Amino acid sequence: MMSPKVATEVGNKMGVVEDVGRRRRTDDQSFFLRVRVALPIAKPIRRGGFLLGSDSKRHWVTYKCERLPLFCHYCGILGHDIRHCPAHFTASKAAATVEYQYGDWLKAENGRSKSPPRRSKENPMRSEPVGHTDTVAIANDEGIEEVTALARASDYRAGQKPWN
Known part of the structure; x- marks a missing residue:
């Protein structure tokens, strides 16, 4: 079967x-x-x-x-x-x-490995947006941490991004 x-x-x-x-x-x-x-x-x-x-x-x-x-x-x-x-x-x-x-x-548990986000050339700390999500790398005292922010149309106010 x-x-x-x-x-x-x-x-x-x-x-x-x-x-x-x-x-x-x-x-x-x-x-x-x-x-x-x-x-x-x-x-x-x-x-x-x-x-x-x-x-x-x-x-x-x-x-x-x-x-x-x-x-x-x-x-x-x-x-x-x-x-x-x-x-x-x-x-x-x-x-x-x-x-x-x-x-x-x-939603299935995804068994496939995901490729790492692409880094932009202008700012290697910032990832390029993919679809409706954007992965952002944040530097802190312990090193670099990646945070994913969900970008909804309602979150944009006067051209600002939701994580600003």
């Missing part, structure tokens, strides 16, 4: 398959298949799905996503959070309690 063909089938249920990872390990990671999928941003993220096993039984497969960007824990759509979700706003007005079908459990 753990083959590139199955990985492609699962990936096609989520979106458009771009790449299927080749397994080289035989440890705990051999229980996972890595598939690169282009997700449709207008639809909720798929949390899982049924696959027909070799024993002709349906098996539930839970999907986990690496590098998952901002998504709503209420509606599962990429690009906004609960505070900016119109469906959550409507549901919270109508009911006292709201049930969330999505959460951080969709």
Whole structure:
């Protein structure tokens, strides 16, 4: 059941398959298949799905996503959070309690090593921004410490960066 063909089938249920990872390990990671999928941003993220096993039984497969960007824990759509979700706003007005079908459990523990941030030529203490995060190196008495600051559009005031 753990083959590139199955990985492609699962990936096609989520979106458009771009790449299927080749397994080289035989440890705990051999229980996972890595598939690169282009997700449709207008639809909720798929949390899982049924696959027909070799024993002709349906098996539930839970999907986990690496590098998952901002998504709503209420509606599962990429690009906004609960505070900016119109469906959550409507549901919270109508009911006292709201049930969330999505959460951080969709994010996979990333087993791949991350490359270090690139340093800018003008200031080697400062890293170049990547996406919505910016890694900043701060010098103190003990040496250099790296701090990651989340840069949200609402944090910018009159051209200032949120860490100023």
